[in-house]
Amino acid sequence: MKELFENTKINYSHTVGFTADVGGRGFHLPRDIALNSENKLFVVSRSGAFHTAGLRITICDINNNYFGEFSKFGKNPGELYWPCSVAFDSKDNVYVTDEYTNLISIFDKDGKYLDRWGVKGKKEGEINFPSGIAIDDKDQIFITDNMNDRIQIFSNDGEFIHSWGKEGSGNGEFDKPWGIKIYDETVIVADWRNDRIQIFDKEGNFLDKFGVSGTNEEELFRPSDVALDKNNYYYVCDWGNQKVKIFDEKFNYCGFLRGESDLSEWAKEYLNANIDEKKARESFNPVIKVDEVESHEESARIESYFWDPTSIIVDKDQNLLVLDSNRNRVQIFEIG
Amino acid sequence: MTTLNTRTSKKELAHLFRRVGFGGSKKEIDSLLDKSYEDSVDYLLDNLDKNPVPVDLLRRYQIDLSDVRTVFSSGSYWMYRMAHSKFPFEEKVALFWHRVFATGQNKLIQGKVMTSQIEMFRKHGLGSFENLLIELSKDPAMIMWLDNQDNHKENINENYGREILELFSMGVGNYSEKDIKECSRAFTGWTVENMPYMAIKMRNNTARPYGYVAWQFKFDENDHDYDDKEFLGEKGNFNGEDIVRIICKQKATANFLARHIYHFFIKDELPVPQWPHKEPIDPSVIEFITKSYFKNGYNIKEILRDLFKSEYFRSEEIYNKRIKSPSELVVNSVRLSGGFDIPSEEVYQATISSGLMGQPLLNPTSVEGWQGGEEWINTGSVIQRINFCSDVLGNPSKTLVQNIFNKTPDKENILNICCEELGYIELHSSTKEALNDYIQEDEFKINEEFISILIKLIVSSREYQMV
Numbered sequence: 001m002k003e004l005f006e007n008t009k010i011n012y013s014h015t016v017g018f019t020a021d022v023g024g025r026g027f028h029l030p031r032d033i034a035l036n037s038e039n040k041l042f043v044v045s046r047s048g049a050f051h052t053a054g055l056r057i058t059i060c061d062i063n064n065n066y067f068g069e070f071s072k073f074g075k076n077p078g079e080l081y082w083p084c085s086v087a088f089d090s091k092d093n094v095y096v097t098d099e100y101t102n103l104i105s106i107f108d109k110d111g112k113y114l115d116r117w118g119v120k121g122k123k124e125g126e127i128n129f130p131s132g133i134a135i136d137d138k139d140q141i142f143i144t145d146n147m148n149d150r151i152q153i154f155s156n157d158g159e160f161i162h163s164w165g166k167e168g169s170g171n172g173e174f175d176k177p178w179g180i181k182i183y184d185e186t187v188i189v190a191d192w193r194n195d196r197i198q199i200f201d202k203e204g205n206f207l208d209k210f211g212v213s214g215t216n217e218e219e220l221f222r223p224s225d226v227a228l229d230k231n232n233y234y235y236v237c238d239w240g241n242q243k244v245k246i247f248d249e250k251f252n253y254c255g256f257l258r259g260e261s262d263l264s265e266w267a268k269e270y271l272n273a274n275i276d277e278k279k280a281r282e283s284f285n286p287v288i289k290v291d292e293v294e295s296h297e298e299s300a301r302i303e304s305y306f307w308d309p310t311s312i313i314v315d316k317d318q319n320l321l322v323l324d325s326n327r328n329r330v331q332i333f334e335i336g
Numbered sequence: 337m338t339t340l341n342t343r344t345s346k347k348e349l350a351h352l353f354r355r356v357g358f359g360g361s362k363k364e365i366d367s368l369l370d371k372s373y374e375d376s377v378d379y380l381l382d383n384l385d386k387n388p389v390p391v392d393l394l395r396r397y398q399i400d401l402s403d404v405r406t407v408f409s410s411g412s413y414w415m416y417r418m419a420h421s422k423f424p425f426e427e428k429v430a431l432f433w434h435r436v437f438a439t440g441q442n443k444l445i446q447g448k449v450m451t452s453q454i455e456m457f458r459k460h461g462l463g464s465f466e467n468l469l470i471e472l473s474k475d476p477a478m479i480m481w482l483d484n485q486d487n488h489k490e491n492i493n494e495n496y497g498r499e500i501l502e503l504f505s506m507g508v509g510n511y512s513e514k515d516i517k518e519c520s521r522a523f524t525g526w527t528v529e530n531m532p533y534m535a536i537k538m539r540n541n542t543a544r545p546y547g548y549v550a551w552q553f554k555f556d557e558n559d560h561d562y563d564d565k566e567f568l569g570e571k572g573n574f575n576g577e578d579i580v581r582i583i584c585k586q587k588a589t590a591n592f593l594a595r596h597i598y599h600f601f602i603k604d605e606l607p608v609p610q611w612p613h614k615e616p617i618d619p620s621v622i623e624f625i626t627k628s629y630f631k632n633g634y635n636i637k638e639i640l641r642d643l644f645k646s647e648y649f650r651s652e653e654i655y656n657k658r659i660k661s662p663s664e665l666v667v668n669s670v671r672l673s674g675g676f677d678i679p680s681e682e683v684y685q686a687t688i689s690s691g692l693m694g695q696p697l698l699n700p701t702s703v704e705g706w707q708g709g710e711e712w713i714n715t716g717s718v719i720q721r722i723n724f725c726s727d728v729l730g731n732p733s734k735t736l737v738q739n740i741f742n743k744t745p746d747k748e749n750i751l752n753i754c755c756e757e758l759g760y761i762e763l764h765s766s767t768k769e770a771l772n773d774y775i776q777e778d779e780f781k782i783n784e785e786f787i788s789i790l791i792k793l794i795v796s797s798r799e800y801q802m803v
Contacts (some may be wrong), residue, residue, distance in 0.1 A: 018545040029399050048400030049684050050408045082397075099397070129397075176396075192396070222392055240392060267545030277536055284533040288552060296395075300403075300448055300550035301529075307547075308395070308402055326403040327546040 008231065009336050010246075010257065013319065015264040016062055017329040021047065021054040025066045025266060027328040028054030032085040032132075032311045033321060036092045036109060040067065043323070043330070044083050044096065047073065055080060057096065057111065062319065062332055064265040070111025075101055078113030085179075085311075087133045087141075089156055095141060097130040104130065104141065104158065117158030122148055125160030132180035132190070132225070136202065142187060144177040151180070151189065151204065164204030169194050172206040179225030179237065179311065190223045190237070197226050197236060210234075210251035215241055215295070218253040227312045227320070229335050235320060237312045242295040244309060244322055259299075259306035259324060261331050299326070306331070344373035350760040351655050354803045355601055356380045356644065357424040359668040359759045377644045380425055381637060388421035390678065397679035403448065403547060410447030411687040411697035414454055416678075418663070419670040419686070429636070430457040431663060432600045434698070437472055437504055438705030439481045441698050445541050446548035449477040450698040465593065465634040466584040469505065473576050476528045476551030482703065485527045485535060489561040492520045499703055501583070508612040510588035511568060518565040522579045525560030528552060584634055587626065594625035601643065603657050604709035621648045656762070656802035659712050662693035664803060665721055669728045669795070672758060674735030689724045693717045713801075722796045729758070730792035732784045740787050747775050750782065754790055758800070767797050 020026025028051060032044045041061050047054035052073035059067040071080050082100035089095065092109040102120040107113055119126045129146035136142065140161060141154045150165035151174075165174045175193035182188075186207070187200045196211035197220075211220040221240030228234060232249035244257040263271070271278040286303045299307035307326035314320055320333040349368055353360030357380065368376045394416060395402035400409040401416075418427045434454065441450050453475050460471045472478055479485055479496070487493040497520030501511050528534055528551040537548065565574045568582050583589055592611075598621055599605035606614050616622045625643060632638035643649055660668065666686050670676065676683050690697055694717050695706055729736055736757060745753045751771055755761050763771070771793060780786050794800060 019543045019547055021543065029403070031399070046399055048403075048406065048409060049398065049412070049681070050400070050406050178396075193392075222396075239396075261546070263545060270544050274540070274542075277533075277540060277542065280533040280536040284530050288529045291552060296402075297452075297550070301552055303546055303549050308399075325399070329546060 008233070010320065011334045011336060012260045013332045013334050015261045015267075015329050015331050016041070016060065016064055017043070018264055018267040018270060019328040021051045023053055023056055023069065025058075025060075027058060030310075030323055030325055030328065031083065033313060033323045033330060034086045034088060035313060035315055035321075036088045036094075038092070038109075039315070040109075041321070041330070042086050042088075042094060044086050045328075046083055055083065057083070057086065057094070057107075059111065062315070062321065062330070066266075068111070070107060071096075071105075071113075077116060078105070078107075080105060084131050085133045087135045089135050089139045090137070093156075095133055095135065095156075097133050097143065099129045099131060099146065102127045102130060104133070104143070104154075106156075115157070117154075124163055125152070125154075127152065131178045134180045134182045134187070136182045140202075142180055142182060144174075144180050144189060146176050146178065149174040149176065151177070151187070151200075153202075162204070164200070171209065172198070172200070172204070174198075179223075181226060181228070183228050188226050188228070188234075190225050192222055192224060192239075195220045195222065195240075197223060197234065208251075210247060211236070217256065218245075220245060224310045225312045227314045229314045229318055229320070233335075235312050235314065237309045237322070239309060240295075242299045242306050242309065244306070244312065244320075257306075257322070257333065259304055259309075259322070259331055261304050261324065261327065261329060264329060303327070341372040341374050344369075344371075344376060346760050347652075347655075347762070348373060348650065349376060352376060352380065352644065353759065354668075355649070357421075357428050358418065358664060358671055359803070361672060361759060362756045365760060373650070374645055377641060380423065381641055381644070383423045384426050385422040385424070388424075388427075389416045393678050398683075404451045405447055405543065405548060407441040407447050407450070407696070407699050408684060408687055410441065410451045411690075411699075412683045413451060414697060415667070415670075415683050415687045415690075416676060418667045419675055419683075424667075426458050426462065429461045429640075430454050431661075432596075433457040433461045433468075435600065435661075435700075435705045435708070436596050437478065438700040438703055439475075439477050439698075440700050440702075443538075444477055444480055445538050446543075446550070447698065448548060448550045449480075452550065453477040454698070462637040462640075463635060465589075465629070465636055466580055468636070469500070469580045469583065470577055472504070473500065473523060473526060473580065474553040476553055479526060479528055479553070480535070480538060480551065484523055485531050487520055487524050487526070488559050489521070489524045492517065492524060492561075494520045496520065496523055500579075503608070503703060505583045505592060506586060506588040507592040510586065510592075515567055518567045518574075519579050521561045521563075521565050522567070522574045523576045525556040525558070526576055527554050527556050527559070529554045590626040590629040591622060593629060594622045597625055597639070597643065598622060599708065601640070602649065603654050604659060607707035607709070607711070608704060618648070624648065656799065658803045659709060660801055660803045661706070661708060661712060662690040662695035662717070662721070663697060665693070665801070666690045666724060668759075668803075669725045672736055673728045673731065686724075686728075689720060693720045693724070721801060725795040725800065726792040729795050730788040732788045737784055737787050737791065740791075741784050745782060745787075747780070747782070750787070750790065751775060751794075754787070754794055758791070758794060761794065761799060763794070763797060763799050767799060 021028040028045045028047045030045045043058040055073040056069040058069045084097045094107040103116045103118040105116040131146040132144040134142045139156045149167040152163040153161040178192040179190035195213035199208045224239035225237040234247040236245045238245045246254040310325045311323035318335040322331045349365045404410040460468045482496040484496040628639045628642040
């Protein structure tokens with residue numbers, strides 16, 4: 001139990017997922033997670049350049065139930081090339097951004113392909129590397145238009161509504177924005193290469209920002225995503241520092257998580273079926289003293305730690321879900 | 337050897353760029369024309385580019401370059417660095433050590449530890465050879481590659497002990513079988529953290545449950561043989577560091593290293609297995625490098641500085657006398673074309689092409705590495721080489737074709753302009769004659785399409801294959 005801030009503790013609960021790079025139960029280099037209205041967890045596996053069979057969207061839940069998967073690598077309708085993020089409309093239809101094809105693909109809640117839209121370009125309504133996606137209660141689609149350094153809003157059938165932002169580091173400007181979340185009338189954006197979080201209203205009016213660039217404990221380096229809990233604490237996926245950083249509603253730094261995964265149920269089942277590995281793992285010490293200070297390298301050597309955390313959500317039960325991309329799993333914490 | 341500040345030429349600088357790095361563009365070569373030759377050597381050796389590519393962007397968009405799990409991913413990550421480094425001497429030297437200390441991902445399974453080994457070459461490959469051999473002996477990829485994790489005080493495994501002498505320092509014929517055993521005893525206990533589990537994940541080739549865990553060196557004092565050893569005529573309670581110290585003061589080590597340096601930076605030598613039986617091509621250069629080795633306290637950078645400033649290196653007799661290795665050819669071509677976009681899938685194609693030409697980066701076929709020289713050329717590899725160079729350099733959307741077109745060439749000077757833009761490549765008179773005949777044909781027009789065709793023809797020549 002780690003006491004991070006007054007009257008609130010955060011406790012590692014368990015892990016969901018494991019490596020499955022050719023499809024099937026598990027994930028491979030996942031980029032994003034989201035929960036639909038039925039509390040089903042959708043995990044977007046982008047997979048790597050030479051493991052394209054691992055690209056798919058997995059449907060499961062945080063209790064290790066596996067419901068199936070859909071989509072595959074490709075450029076045809078229903079296929080994805082470099083999928084990045086996922087969100088749901090009011091009917092639980094699934095919207096997925098694709099940074100390579102510049103398309104938004106739409107599936108129903110069971111993964112049946114419905115439609116796709118998007119045109120590559122710089123003009124209003126055109127997209128270049130759609131990264132994050134969020135959908136509001138009016139089914140308006142908010143996209144971080146990564147290479148165009150702006151936020152664009154579309155109707156759910158792809159009609160352009162409005163946009164804001166341009167390249168820069170001033171208020172309302174962006175440098176390769178990534179994750180985006182909507183809470184009531186507030187839009188929160190992980191302004192990735194500016195090492196900060198920016199907050200807007202839904203019209204794009206700048207409200208606030210926080211985050212100091214750097215690799216020290218209270219600083220942010222390339223934040224990929226952000227989530228809010230019921231007490232308005234901010235949980236930032238500090239991708240470049242390989243941590244989750246926590247800030248209160250006044251943006252005071254409260255603490256961090258480094259990751260503490262143990263074996264998921266799926267991982268245990270795998271090891272039970274591979275006795276030689278299970279036996280060898282009995283002497284495995286996951287947290288060694290690393291002779292290297294760089295956090296990416298440290299994560300590569302310590303299996304329990306986050307290694308490229310890319311996406312973060314707080315569910316309605318105040319569970320914090322952190323997508324641990326290079327480790328192909330979701331680490332789950334209880335906020336109490 | 338006296339060192340003077342001497343004038344240089346485009347031709348000589350082009351040679352220097354080809355050997356110190358991966359070939360220079362016209363702009364790069366011209367930029368040094370106001371320096372003396374010696375100052376140009378110093379400039380290329382003393383400036384390093386520590387951040388040649390924005391690593392955050394690579395990891396963000398091409399996500400397999402973050403966990404670098406596969407050999408294609410780790411190779412592509414290196415390819416990006418070689419193709420984009422402003423001062424690629426460090427990368428060239430890393431490539432040299434990769435060839436000498438050949439380690440392959442085909443056995444290790446995970447690419448991350450190979451990426452770390454190359455980073456170790458960057459960090460230590462230009463310092464003392466003694467320090468480099470110690471770091472190599474602690475390198476987790478090398479430990480697992482040559483089974484030193486199975487080298488125990490009660491039951492030695494001679495694999496690493498043998499290869500450090502045979503292939504990495506002295507060469508066959510300069511030590512005894514007993515020396516191998518004693519050397520191996522000194523390296524007992526040099527292993528990796530969590531060895532049993534790491535070894536079985538490697539053996540089973542499994543990334544489950546949570547990907548690979550990058551290895552870290554561990555000295556297991558409980559598994560180290562602390563008894564006295566007798567090695568190359570010296571006796572003591574030697575550890576691995578002591579063994580390396582003794583190795584490095586041998587003239588055989590200096591000679592062996594000198595022959596490798598000659599083979600990579602001067603002229604193609606015979607394959608390494610023939611070295612114990614055949615004299616070097618040019619014994620006087622080997623002697624020169626050997627003297628430099630001791631004079632400079634085994635410092636690699638200073639040895640190479642001496643060599644690059646020497647009359648041997650500056651002699652036109654060695655210009656274009658080595659066959660470009662596949663990786664040199666690929667990187668040279670990509671650099672001349674204007675580099676990769678970020679992100680780009682072209683980097684994967686470049687990495688794969690190097691393999692198809694016979695040099696899969698980070699995956700040599702054995703601990704002997706690639707022999708080089710004429711080994712690079714066969715009917716299959718020549719087609720791969722020509723196709724790759726033509727595709728990359730003749731691509732009209734790349735900056736090379738555009739740069740040439742923007743110079744508004746005519747039929748009289750276009751061949752010369754193309755050769756200059758390709759790093760002052762020198763064509764044989766018969767090649768020039770054939771190309772000029774083609775240029776003078778009525779169908780040849782001065783536009784991007786024909787510039788592209790002309791470049792494809794130039795880089796398909798024998799001359800472009802040489803370095």
